[in-house]
Amino acid sequence: MVADLRETSARPTTDDLPVTAETIETAAAGLRRYLPPSPLQYSRAFTAKAGCHVHLKIEGVQPTRSFKVRGALNKLIRIPPEQRAAGVITASAGNHGQGVAYAAAAFGVPATVYVPDNANPLKVQAIKRLGGRVVHFGRSYNEAYLEARRAQEAGDATFVHAFDDPDVVAGQGTLAVELLEQLDQLSEGVDTVLVPVGGGGLISGIARYLEARRPDVQVLGVEPSGADALSRSLEEERLVTLDHVATMADGLAASAPGPLTLRIARACVDGMIRVEESEMLRAIRLFFEWEHLLAEPAGAAALAALLYHHTPRASERVLVILSGANVTDDVMVRALRAR
Structure with missing residues (x-):
């Protein structure tokens, strides 16, 4: 995992970013006509497994089964x-x-x-x-x-760019507006949010909003070890383009972040975690067996980070983004066999 990015002396200001908490809240208001809130569920199974309080934000029930x-x-x-x-x-x-x-x-x-x-x-x-x-x-x-x-x-x-567009980033950031509203309704709090990362649109939107509205919340990105362009870009403080991407998680298989998403990540993301293919497969299996829900590899990446890499405090409140459920039958078979 990358060292705490909040301690980096080069951490830039958010003042000139084209995506703001206000633009994200405007996006959230606009989307309510088209999308109901996705479920936020407390998981007793993963709370027991991880040794901390775990909420799951389940985007796999969206109309397209993805955020x-x-x-x-x-x-x-x-x-x-x-x-x-x-x-x-x-x-x-x-x-x-x-x-x-x-x-x-x-x-x-x-x-x-x-x-x-x-x-x-x-x-x-x-x-x-x-x-x-x-x-x-x-x-x-x-x-x-x-x-x-x-x-x-x-x-x-x-x-319509997949991730490097202010309106797209603001749209993805509506997930953060929603989860804070849901936590408030449950009288619950959150300390850490684990977010899967491809090109960086989702984590940029979430981190930008939480930095403005709940700066005490730690936002950690999760990438496959074979597609870790944002991790490398943050480590080297420049936009890194991978020569080769190797992951079954097609939703996270970006060779580089965008200039915009990297700017936001440098200012707002607190750290990165790399996960292995086998860990995503095991996370898919456990999510299916314990919660009876589906996740594709990209959707299960943040859960894999919680299970195999993140070391929480006993009382830590961790929110895991399950970003999508479009899993193929061959990957699901592999996951069910993964131990």
């Missing part, structure tokens, strides 16, 4: 209607594409989603069911992204 729909909807809400009518275009490993297709359907506009050739077929099918047009291109998210950018420049559709 990504938050950012996509907020982006489309923020696009002027006449511009939005021309449609939207994006690149995605799967979950963001579903979110964009869902949001486009909500506004009755066309959506085109570029995906790499090896994209999760279940996620691709879901994008099509939601009305999105899918274009396969390249062997990686980055190749699909560059082709989508070229297509967008040749037309009138608005590009």
